[in-house]
Amino acid sequence: MTMFEAILLTVATAATPLLIAALGELVVERSGVLNLGVEGMMVMGAVTGFAVAQYTGSAWLGMFAAILAGAAFSLLFGFLTLTLITNQVATGLALTLLGLGASAMIGESFVGLPGVRMDSLYIRGLTDIPYVGRVLFGQDPIFYISILLTIGVAWFLFRTRAGLTLRAVGDNHTSAHALGVPVVRIRYLAVIFGGACAGLAGAQLSLVYVPQWVENMTSGRGWIALALVVFASWRPWRILAGAYLFGAVTIGQLHAQALGIGVPSQLMSSLPYLATIIVLVLISRNKRLTLMNTPTSLGKPFVPDR
């Protein structure tokens, strides 16, 4: 394996959790719900994935458990904000705090234990192709899921009737209701999808990225995912670009630090955040496009007529 391949692989591994979590949140926000609890759902996914993989010895079972955990956690958010009409911002923040606390408690006994690593793909012949084999055919399953998910979400949102309905609900829930669209049910489904994605993103961290459990191991990735959604003007392919840019700068600055470049490490560590935000701000400068894609009823509670 060449150095180049190794860098590409690490970039993909760093970008994948952001991509998955952001895609989930994209669908949630397109339906008009703002769930700031991504970080909390992600960390719950990470600890559940680790724990189940520990007990069963199967990383796959761990992954599915993480998806379920994320979805269940988001259902709590959905019940509070959609049925009890609590404030979405406050509820999302509470969900993050709850997730960080609960995962630390659940994971206390796992700290320091070696985890179960999810096997990477190996196809005889294909994976061995020099330069591109490992990158194209030798990565972990969650990487491939994330790419399929990007295609799937883009196709769903802009090519299917269900996606159109979801965007309509996010644009104007009152009109959607008047047309007989089940606004609350659609938002529940979107929120659960978002939670499942966040759970999967968490599982990638504790089963692929660093197969172990560390308290607060998401370290702000949920927030980056949230920012990605906004700066990508709610469009899936831009989220992919943003996530990979973030991954690339993260890995790039690590290598630069290792080479001993005379720049303070704190500044280097903040580079990925800076670079991602600058680039995404630049590409979201087209105001009309942004306005067109911003879900107008984002964060507004929906209370049907009496």
Added chain:
Amino acid sequence: MTGTITKDGSEIPLLEAEKLTKIFGTLKACDGIDLKIGTGEIHALLGENGAGKSTLVKMLFGALQPTSGDIAWKGERFTVTSPAMGRSLGIGMVFQHFSLFDALTAAENIALSLDEKSPLDTIATRAREIGQTYGLPVDPDALVGDLSVGERQRIEIIRCLLQNPDLIILDEPTSVLTPQEADLLFVTLERLRSEGKSILYISHRLEEVRRLCDRATVLRHGKVVGQCDPRTQTAASLARMMVGNDIHVIERLPAEWTDRIPLIEVNGLSQRPRGPFSVALHDIYLSITGGEILGIAGVAGNGQGELFEAISGEVLQERPQVVRIRGTDAGRIGISARRKLGAAFVPEERLGHGAVPDMSLTNNLLLSRHSTDRKMFLTGGVLKLVSESSLASAAKRIVVQMDVRKSAENPDASALSGGNLQKFLIGRELDRNPSVIVVNQPTWGVDAGAAALIRQALVDLARSGSAVIVISQDLDELFEISDRIAAMVHGRLSESVPIEAMTMERVGLMMGGADATAGAA
């Protein structure tokens, strides 16, 4: 009650509502309403704002549940629990406040209301076909957010027709159309009637109700106060039934002004389109002296909105002298600065443009006047504290002056009905006694009583020495109040014609772009 029911009573009506009642809190919005709609008839529903028309229609369509009462559809009793169920029964609705999605294209908007799962391309093609058949041209790929009110209505109607309904409910459909467009719509509706469809037609334009409808049910304060054959009635007798007393006739003294100094001028306004669906303006000149009203006619989407934005200061000009207010070059200064020069502006969209929907009336009052009436509304010197008491008394003054009917002391703007909110917004500007006022579609979707009040207020303002520009698609209105009428077509403004020399036919030609300057004064 005068007039009789013309339809044979033995026939099973398409829709029959019996003792429909809807209570919101303590308010009886609908109180024991009986309504019968026969197959193949155009049935008018008349009533002032707040008479309960919208509530009644929402119950028929399934968007609201009645507190008590029954609805029978084709002789069978139904509880319409949702709009989707209303649609599947065959009830289609064209809303007054359009239920369209700005961020989606016309075709996507149409697709959303269809229950079948046809691909978008098919829907776009069918929308084009229906549009052509019924004289409702639309571009299926256009973003709805970029379309004019008239174009949005076409989408609503096409959307409704694509569902192939037996009963079509139209809420104030002609309020955004030119006479020619309205005539086309009537042809469409008559054609639908001849195809055996029924239409429930809500309108405040009594002349067109008389011309088009077979039967009329009149509501007042949530109750049915009369049923008649409108063809046997006069507009005045219908209005009396609707309002409960005689409707106000606009008094317009002949314009008399001592000095002819223009208070507002536009000198050679040209502007490139600002978005893909916005209209370019070409070389517009106008000049209005104190005491007169200039009416600007035009089909929706010919640049009236752009002209309004340029005059009001929402869009600044490169050269300051392009817009002059009371002799001051104002082309490069913003809305508040233009207001300080004595100008006032009332935009077309009431909710979201004229007023912030989720803010109270007093806050909306403060938003438009915090800069011009700083002394009145802001206290505490540099602290600029909001004086709630003077705001409240100003709001009260406007409410009394303009007869705004509201359900609470200081409700949110969105809680007022369209007509009442419009009265408040016009009153908000008139309260300042502006020397120039520019109003875009002053009475769109407003009932007869409220419209008369708004028009009289504008006439009175002009006669007190102010310059008034009224941009409107309602030609009756322009003929009623204007001293001169000009028309906009493709971003150009015609010469203005004195009202004495103006005819319906001539203004129609001007709006169509025919040479309008010939013989103009």
